[in-house]
Amino acid sequence: MTSYSLVADVGGTNTRVALAKGKDLLTDSIVKHRNTDYAGLPQLLSAYLKGQDNPDCKRAAVAIAGPVKDGAGRLTNLNWYIDKDTLASLSGAQRGAVMNDLQAQGHALGHIDEANLVTLKKGADENPNAAMLVIGVGTGFNCAPVFQTAKGRFVPPSEAGHLTFAARGADQWDLSRFLEAQLGHVGVEDILSGRGMERCYAWASDRAGVGKTATTSEVFTAADKGDPVAIRAIEAFVTALGNVTGDLALTLLPFGGIYLIGGMSRAVAPWFDRCGFDTAMTDKGRFGDFLNAFSVRLVEDDYAALSGCAHFLARADNQ
Incomplete structure (x- = not known):
């Protein structure tokens, strides 16, 4: 009987589940589930396994x-909990891992x-054996450093999205104050x-004397049509992303x-x-030019997290 690995990428809205053979993800086994159709992750995974x-x-x-500690975690935007022992039990696996x-x-x-990789900025001093950094911007924000060690790859968790936002420049300061009045702490x-992005639009609209709100998709639609308020919102977002990316790069090299x-x-x-990501990323005083050492790439692979789970399990078997 062929032995498989069960892998899953659990987001706040949808969950992708698949099977893998060693490091190889079986793409024809990938199923995308709506989380609202299930009472919890164990029920979703059980339904997937039954379907396979x-x-x-x-x-x-x-x-x-969401944050993970000691093999257990709870989703940030959905009250779902899973631990490695429950995962192993429901799947029949000898070992479960939650990350x-x-x-x-x-x-x-x-x-x-x-x-599936788009180079946005070519680094002047790239070393494929050095540390790497993953930055995720979606429903939330987080990052993970990736270190190569004598015992293999080490990817520690973090909750970087909840760091205090460090404003830089007049617009970011104004945006930060605008949000602080609503939220208290601005992460x-x-x-x-x-x-x-919706908050950036609310700020830009307020400063334009319009006072409107818009969904994220509406912001991009309006910007594509040349709406100055929507464009200013995207500029604020891109500038903030460049600023934070530069800070994280200096922290983790x-x-x-x-x-x-x-x-x-x-x-x-x-x-x-158009909106100056590179300028914002390198706006670090005398260390500005140093930041040109780092490449920035966009990952367009929807199944990368599933593949990462498979590679993690395969490497663990060989240790």
Whole structure:
């Protein structure tokens, strides 16, 4: 009987589940589930396994959009909980693993087809054996450093989206004060996320004397038609992303490259040149030119987290 790995990428709205053989993700086994159709993750995974005729799973790993500690985690935007023992039990696997979704993306680096990578900034001093950095901008914000060690790849978790946003420049200061009046503490995720784009628009609209609101998709539609308020909102978002990316690069020194993932990363990437992402990223005083050492790439592979789970399990088997 063939032995498989069960892998899952659990987001706030949808969950992708698949089977893998060793490091190889079986793309024809990928199923996307709506989370609202299930009472919890165990029920969703059980339904998937039943639909696959209950395959023999030797290992199982899930990546969740939320903090993970000691093999257990809860989604940030959905009250779902999972731990490694429950995962192993429901899948019949000998071993289960629970990780943050950015950790899974980190384990996928180096295994993503070049066709699914878009170079946004070519680094002047790139070293493929050095540390890398994954930055996720979507429903929320987070990052994960990726380190190569003598014992293999190490991808520690973080909750970087809840760092205090460090405003830079007149517009960012004004945006930060605008949001502080509403939210109290302004975290990075309060600006760099889907909801964050809507907040950027509310700020730009208020400053234009219009006082309107818009959904994220409406902001991009209006900007494509030349609406100045929507364009200013995207400029604020892109500038903030460049600023935060530069701060994280200085903190972690990812000479192996910076990789942007998530729906919002993909949505704003076409605006980078127009809105000054590179200028904002390198606006670090005497260390500005130093930041030109780091490459920035956009990941367009929707299944990278699933692949990362598979590679994590395969490497763990060989240790």
